[in-house]
Amino acid sequence: MIKLHLNGQVREVDAPADMPLLWVLRDLLGMTGTKFGCGIAQCGACTVHIDGKSVRSCLLPVGSIGNRAVTTIEAVGETPAGAKVQRAWLDLEVVQCGYCQSGQIMSAAALLAATPHPDDADIDAAMAGNICRCGTYVRIRAAIKKAAGARQD
């Protein structure tokens, strides 16, 4: 059994140590908010936070996480940055099909937690690993700026 510190709870899962966290979340724990997109850390749909930093869960062996805190889209709204990102996403109507947006929101929340007032280059660097096939990038950029502005309130 592997012990996971997941969204503020301790969960035990019967998984091989080399099984990527993505499939542990989706197929063993039934937490389907984290998405499978490419399996090779090229698209960012599977992004989660490990100790607040964005990580692609499709290549992250569950046995390598140890005591570090895992946060997924299901709980990121409980963090200040995550809540502001979700609010901005809805205010600016970022989402289209929505499949990539769990990952986009996780990357954006990690960015804002580390860099409260990102400039365009910061946004490019933090978000270029997340593909959106619907092409919502213009609004993603605007929403991150809006969420960053809201932090000053």
Added chain:
Amino acid sequence: MTIQTPSGSQEVLSRRSILRVGAAAGGGLLLGFYSPAADAAGAAPPSGAPFAPDAFIRIDRAGKITLVMPQVEMGQGVYTSLSMILAEELDAAFDAVAVEAAPPSDALYGNPVFGIQATGNSNSVRAFWKKLRLTGAAARAILIQAAASQWKVDAPSCTAANSEVIHAPTGRRIAYGALADAAAKLTPPANPQLKDPKNFKLIGKPLKRLDTPDKVNGKALYGIDALPPGVKYAAIAASPVFGGKVGHVDDTAAKTMPGVRQVVVLDDLVAVVGDHFWAAKQGLEALNIVWNDGPNVHVNSEQIRNDISAASEHEGAVAKSRGDAARALKEGDAIEAHFEMPFLSHAPMEPMNCTVHVRPDGCEIWVGTQVCARTQAIAAKVTGLPLDKVIVHNQLLGGGFGRRLDVDGTEKSVRIAQKVDGPIKVVWTREEDIQHDFYRPMYYDRITASLKDGRIDGWKHRVTGSSIMKRWFPLGFQHGVDIDGVDSAIDEPYDIPNMRVEFVQHEPPAVPTGFWRGVGPNNNVFAIESFIDELAHKAGKNPLDFRLEMLGKTPRLKAALELVAKKARWGDPLPPRVGRGIAAQVAFASFIATIAEVEVDEQGDVRVRRITSAVDTGIAVNPDTIVAQLQGGLIFGLTAALYGEITIANGRVQQSNFNDYRMLRIDQTPAIDVHLIKSGEAPGGIGETGTTAAPPAVRNAIYAATGIALRRMPIDREVLAGRKPA
């Protein structure tokens, strides 16, 4: 509002009796429905029946209003825009409506354009505009009638708003829910009074989308998220060579792996079933599969290009003829060019998947599909079950783009599920998804034109490519012409006195082709708008003026072009190696002019600095969604222009994942400005329009920046760097 779990077909086909029982027991829901198409098809129940299955609107006694969505939500915002149309004429309180996906039924939920239940061709709002307005208005009329009867007043003295009927003279009001029983006994009017658009309260307002709140917190359920109890997972491998078959499978190693439960070997594919997808995928990788490659093992892109080029030299079926193109081309100073488009994969972010449970007496399916009834039908065909024993739970789509207009995924998954005890979720890896698609066809366009007095006098356009219609919708392929293949070519916007448009059907060997966002206009708008720029150059005219002078018959496009030229500062000086390019199009019944501003460096790298579009799409039901669709569609088109190409070698697709089938990313995305033009015309289509606009606008901007006239997509940096001839 809520989005409910879609109903299965079984439930719906027998809903009348179920609900009558429910009503007798004191619950249930009671309003009759109105559907001219279903009436005509004989599918509607006798007039006045308490419930009909052709429902777009349900109102229960508690006043809950459910709008049933005939079209699927794949990001285009259709749940919201169709709900707005229904709620507008119904005078329903919009923030309280619930939305539910329609079950499979071509007869009840068929797209009025296709006659089958299909979401595509950017036509959801266009196709359902009148039908849903009439439906909403008819429901409002009987609710008002029911209230008027109860109050013993004239119906015309009553009004409706916010899900209530109001009698202003006496100040009385009553909620729709309280009227549902009585209204259900009335016969809806055949020609209900529609609102004057100037009285619209919802249509035209930028309303918040109904589907987005659950898409920012991980709660939204796509096909890949289905979790029926006891579900197992399957990873699959189909023959890498198109048309190949399974030869021999050694599964010794795979079967010993933890979590691997079963290996399913079919004629054309192998599936490994596991307790989770990781086990299934590991198991699949541990198989030793010998494929019989079959006859396509020598198919390659170069040969396919040579073949389509050769095919395009033959006369095609005439799709349109006006004046005397042959004479005009002979008399004038004619120039000719050809344009090429590559195969493309759809690559929706949600890879192909389908969850199926086959039992002896029925089949249950969870999938996101653009063709719900066809999904049901293919499962019935594979299993031999009657249609009503196949339940389809249509899910949200993690992108469609045409990929989910085909039901190959369901067909394969049902065949696998037949060998598995219990529900099985079949998931395509990204590699499998990209290598086993129905690809946007390769196209080869030849255009010849002549000029007279600085305008186009003769025009001959021959489109050569696969006919998707012939396979997918045979009515759309007649007398050798694929109506999609020549869409936006036969009805092009310019005043050209002599024109001829031909279609040459040419199927590539082995490579399956399918609809891809932008469909026929993608190819035609690119070829036409690229060539228009070359003709402007030959005429010695500014590409803007050249177009404006020939748009007499298309004033809506002319107005869009004038607006975009102003907004994009056409004519303002630019630095060296920066250019602006125009694309003007009438596609999907929308009038859109776009200007791209592009920089090309000495190494041939292209940076798109800005894109500006002006859009006349008629009445804009939800203006913010229209802007979003343009923004996204342009980016989809930019991906195609900058990177998009599927190539074939030894009968197999060479690309496999996002590392070699690239997508535009945020750091390459230009600023995009979209300007909506107010219009009272009927709504046009929007979902695919940006995709058709971006490639020619960028191509023409490159032409302006460098003088290099690209004739083929995607953009070839080697050509722009001067290392390769154009």
